[in-house]
Amino acid sequence: MSVKKSQPEKTRLHARNRNREKYDLSALVACTPELANYIKPNKRGEDSVDFAKPAAVKLLNKALLNHYYSITNWDIPAENLCPPIPGRADYIHHIADLLSENSFGAVPKGKQITCLDIGVGANCIYPIIGIVEYDWKFIATDIHPKSIEIAQHIVKANSVLKNKIDFRLQEHKKQIFEGIINSEDKIDVSICNPPFHSSTDGAQKASRRKIESLSRKKASKPITKAQLNFAGMSHELTCEGGEHRFIHNMIRESKKFAKNCFWFSTLVSKQSNLKGIYKALEKIEVDQVRTIPLGTGNKTTRIVAWTLLTKEERKAWRE
Numbered sequence: 001m002s003v004k005k006s007q008p009e010k011t012r013l014h015a016r017n018r019n020r021e022k023y024d025l026s027a028l029v030a031c032t033p034e035l036a037n038y039i040k041p042n043k044r045g046e047d048s049v050d051f052a053k054p055a056a057v058k059l060l061n062k063a064l065l066n067h068y069y070s071i072t073n074w075d076i077p078a079e080n081l082c083p084p085i086p087g088r089a090d091y092i093h094h095i096a097d098l099l100s101e102n103s104f105g106a107v108p109k110g111k112q113i114t115c116l117d118i119g120v121g122a123n124c125i126y127p128i129i130g131i132v133e134y135d136w137k138f139i140a141t142d143i144h145p146k147s148i149e150i151a152q153h154i155v156k157a158n159s160v161l162k163n164k165i166d167f168r169l170q171e172h173k174k175q176i177f178e179g180i181i182n183s184e185d186k187i188d189v190s191i192c193n194p195p196f197h198s199s200t201d202g203a204q205k206a207s208r209r210k211i212e213s214l215s216r217k218k219a220s221k222p223i224t225k226a227q228l229n230f231a232g233m234s235h236e237l238t239c240e241g242g243e244h245r246f247i248h249n250m251i252r253e254s255k256k257f258a259k260n261c262f263w264f265s266t267l268v269s270k271q272s273n274l275k276g277i278y279k280a281l282e283k284i285e286v287d288q289v290r291t292i293p294l295g296t297g298n299k300t301t302r303i304v305a306w307t308l309l310t311k312e313e314r315k316a317w318r319e
Contacts, residue, residue, distance in 0.1 A: 012295065014093035016133070023049070023060075032063035053066040058082050061123075071134045072238040073157035076150060077284035083193075087294065088125045089133075091267065091303060094292050095189055096134055098263060098305055102318050109134045110186075111164075116261065117141065118250075119193035120167070120175060122150035126191060131164045138165045139187065143173050176246075177253045183259050186317075189263040189305075193244040242275050248280050251306075258308035262317055265305035267294075269274050270305045274304070281306050 013020045025047055029036045035049070038056030042048040043201055050056045058076070064085045065071035078083065095115070100107045117126045120140035127138040142148050142305040149169050155161040168180050181187065247266055254264045268274060274291070281289055292303040309317065 013086055013092045015084060015089065016096075017089050018090065018092045019064070023064075025049075027067055028060070029061035031066040032054075032059050034060040034249055035063050036163065045122050054078070054082070059259050060219060061085055065128065069128060070160060071128055071132070071154075071260050074128075076122045080147065080150070082134075083121075083123055083125050085125065085129075087127050087299075087301075088193075091191060092126060092129045092133060093095075094294070094303060095191060095263075095265060095305075098265075098290060098292070099188060102262070102314055107134070111137050113188050114139065114186065116181070116187045116190040116191060116239050117145075117180055117265075118180075119194070120147070120151055122147040122244055124154050124161075124165075126149040127151075127165050128161065131161055136164075137187070139180070140165050141168045141170050143170045174240075174249070175253070176250050177261075181257045183260070185260050187261040188305075189265060190261055192250065192266040194243050194250070194266055243268070243270055244276065247273065247304075248278055251277070251280045251284060254306070255308065262309060262314070263307050267301055268304050271300075271302075273311050274302075277304055284308070285289075285310075 024036075025039060029039070035056070038050045038053055039047050040050050040057060049060050050088060058078075060309045061082060062074055065074050089317075100115065113134065115126075115130055115136050116139045118141055120127065120142050124140070127140055130136045140148075140151065142151075145212055151165075152167055155165055170176075170180055172179055177190075247268065250264070250266060254261070268277065278289070286306040286308050288307050290303075290305045292305065294301050294303065307314070
């Protein structure tokens with residue numbers, strides 16, 4: 001089929017996103033008192049979190065998860081990825097809307113929905129949001145045993161998450177679905193935030209730019225492990241060929257598991273990668289492709305989702 005090359009544009013947060021409004025700092029500090037040490041006036045003189053401090057970002061996440069999602073025990077090591085929760089929640093909400101198209105327009109909830117998270121990370125953010133918001137089941141994968149161990153600890157410490165996540169270690173770093181999806185698996189959607197950079201050097205430069213932008217001054221010292229908290233460990237940030245190659249490998253492997261997964265999806269940070277992605281999808285003869293724009297703050301990104309199921313197969317899946 002011909003893939004429609006729809007172009008993403010800036011949007012507001014999803015209507016069901018709990019963080020559409022300005023943060024209630026008083027409520028967040030009540031949940032996580034240590035956050036008070038990192039609140040200071042911004043350039044407009046309004047109280048704000050000091051986003052230039054990695055410790056502040058981590059405490060903000062703890063507070064958001066506690067206040068909005070009733071996750072009372074969440075913690076990760078300083079070297080692991082500390083993601084922006086509003087943006088992660090938007091991905092889940094838009095995927096819920098995508099699934100509703102094959103559910104008579106109703107957003108599907110409950111354990112009958114299975115979501116595969118490629119690269120769950122130590123933070124376990126996507127399963128947390130998907131479970132709290134929609135009560136979905138998750139298969140969560142990672143190439144790093146320690147990340148899975150930390151994510152499992154978060155699950156054990158929060159009863160709402162128990163028995164909802166099947167963790168699977170990807171033992172082959174160059175594979176994505178191979179070795180993870182079993183022949184009997186029926187997965188409604190796969191989600192992924194792929195490694196963005198092709199080298200550690202590129203990741204460090206990006207972290208430096210972010211730190212300088214947030215602090216509004218040039219960083220004179222080398223990037224520390226704590227500051228890399230903005231980005232994460234090397235396997236969370238980088239892979240050979242960066243985002244471009246990772247997504248192309250995902251598309252190629254998805255062909256083999258076409259009957260096991262209804263929708264495959266991924267975030268695409270670089271708009272310049274879209275042309276090659278659409279060509280790769282045409283090559284494997286997908287039946288449908290969706291490009292869903294996301295926008296948080298000054299950053300614009302998008303979800304690209306595809307299915308290889310025919311109209312008849314999609315109907316049978318629903319029934």
